[in-house]
Amino acid sequence: MSTTTAPLPTAAAGPTPGADPASRHRARQHAARWWIYLFLLPTAVLYGAYTLWPVLASWWYSLLSWSGFESEKTFVGLQNYADVLADPLFLNSFKLTLLFMVVTVPLRVFAALALAVLLNHPRLPLQRLFRTAFFLPVVTTTAIVGVVMQFIFDPASGPVNLALGGLGIPPVDWLGSPETALWTVMVVHTWKWLGVTMIYWLAALQTIPRELVEAAQVDGADARRTFTSITLPLMVPFLVIITLLTVEQNLQVFDLMLTMTGGGPFFATEVIELYIYRWAFASSVPQLGFASAAAVVLGLVLLVIGVGQLLGIRAARRLAGGGR
């Protein structure tokens, strides 16, 4: 019985027992690469199945006329995109999504910074308790928060209106009025997720060299001057990163918006996620192709925003570098 133990004749066959150390080193590197791929495999499979594949599938679905209930899918080219862009309710959703981001991202980022600075103060008592209290909403299920908030903002018997009533202010239909519904959800969303941004800032604040602060204090800088001249400049790189993370998180408002308003009244809180959901699942005759087109359009816009942010960061770095 023959075996494969005979040395291979070419260089590609790799080192023989008498091969030079460099060849053996390269071989070991190649072998190690297999292990890298092996360990990457679970991530690659899961990422491919649950991120890449849905993205690719939604691109393909966006070119089809398909309800999701039928086997038959009809290729319609870019018609779904034309329909989406011509739909005033899509534009309404798009505007609401942007408004939500424009308001809540700075609110959340800077409110969390203020909170973190306060909770980072060495002489503040019960620091851990406060930090836990502000983080608690983060680990509470969003859908439950939404349901509870419906009771809290109930115009008939909610505690908010009861408190206003005690001050002689007439009741407000917080979630049923188009003037207040979106803003109410914005406040709740900011409160719900403030804790996680606060943790980011607390971590960032730990990077400020203690000696810098002490030197400033020795030089007579008060708290405001220390903050504006030391804390804030050192936090700028973190501000960029935290803002990016917050933008991404604040796009994910589906569960809170669905449980608090359902997109109403009359589409006044129908952000893009709800718009896509309505057409994909909640409509009497779902249109998965149309919904996918809306999702792709949103994705492309976000891609543009992301690229813009990236370019902005690079430009800022270049400017900072030139200034030194």
Next chain:
Amino acid sequence: MTDNRFPARAAAVLPTRRQLLAGAGGVAAGAVLAACSTAPSGGGGGPSGGQPGTGATGGGTTGGTGPLTWWDQFAPLQDLQKATFQRFAGQGGPQVEYTVYNPNEQGQALQLAFSSQQLPDVFSLAGVGVPPSVLMNQGWFSPLANGEELRSAVPEGTLIEGLHSFDDQLYSFPIFSTRQYDGLLWYSRSAVEAAGLDPDTPPASWDDLRAAARAVQDSGTSGLLLPLQFGERMATFVLELAQAAGFPGATQGGSNGVDLSTGEYAYHHDSVVSAIEFLLSFQTDGLLFPASSSLDARAGRARWAAGGAAFFLDGPYCPGVVVRDFAAFADQLAVGALPTPDGSAPVLNRTPVGGTFWVSGQSDQVDQAAELLALLVGEEYQAGLAEAMDQPPFDLAAVAGSGAHPTYKRAVEMFGEQVFVAPAPQARPGVTDVEAAMGTVEPGLGAIVQGAFSGQVSDVRGALRELSDKLTAAREKAVAEVGGDVSVESWAFPEWQPGTDFDVSGYAR
């Protein structure tokens, strides 16, 4: 020695990072292309191991073993369903794995189950807006092998070709009566008495209801609670009120908003505008429960039963829910007919109710499932439906002798006098294909009603006219796509008089 050679060979075949990424990309592209087939994949493949079914269009197979699976949304019927399944098992049938869904969620579950070949053996179509005829062509259903037995058990005129049967094969049947409506006026006896009103004389006219709500409001309780967050239910209320005000159409199925005398969409009809203005007047006059805008039917019913308001529009299933979930309120329950503009008894028209349960085209036990469904047309099940106080059974006579709440019996009694069977355009060839091709037009009637209440729709008539125009345009486009003999006249029944039962022979034009 081999230890040294292994990495050498490995090095010879190892992909570089670029090769790996390119390979992975190629595999992904291949997978995408494989999924790109637009040809119908065909339903009803069914699990292997079964034998060919009845040879009908689509359809599952027979010969499978194991429990049957059953999905529906009828929460009030849970006990009845379980008892029926036990009875079926006692007769030698398989066990039934039973799941009750939220109606909104069931549509999504069915959507996913169909595409992954996991449809339950028996299911209702809650949350599915696609007409059954379209789903049938896609292989969703199996014909019922015991069709003749079932045909003879349901009331005459109940089953209609195009709704329940296709090519003369029976696929489903209704377990509920067509004679029902959702806009019954339920009220709290104690709240009405506290306002100095007679609890045995419900308000009959629109002005009567406004006056009664005013009296209740003055006594410290909100007059009326409307589930404004539930757009579809609000649309139903409006269409029923509009019928009471003279709208020449019907509710149920795809006929909403259609003037059945001409076949045209007529959401902008005076009666629809009047109905919305009537409901709006409660808000304008400060007689509406303040949280109505945030409540759907379930939450609204709970708030009403907890004393939030005196009057509440709801369907016949209201006492069933109250007795089960708010027993302390059951004695306070009273019901009146849908109010009309002049206080006369309402005359409502409803197209025949569709099939309730369907046997899956992916099932491998279609015969067993059909045998189980045969139990639903029996006297025992129909009596159970009356006791459960959900939608009334098709055998309305079963209600009178049941132990149902008196208000439920009164509601069913009124249905027998006030509701008539309207023609269903869907029974005509091509209509359901057109309706499926039309898709959804937004904002629909429910959203417009919500917008009127929130102040975002100031010109109600204009919004309704726009809805009619959009639907007309969508239908014309769909008719052109579908082709065949279908036209706007397919929705027209000029010979039918509202307030009379339609003779099924009239479907032939």
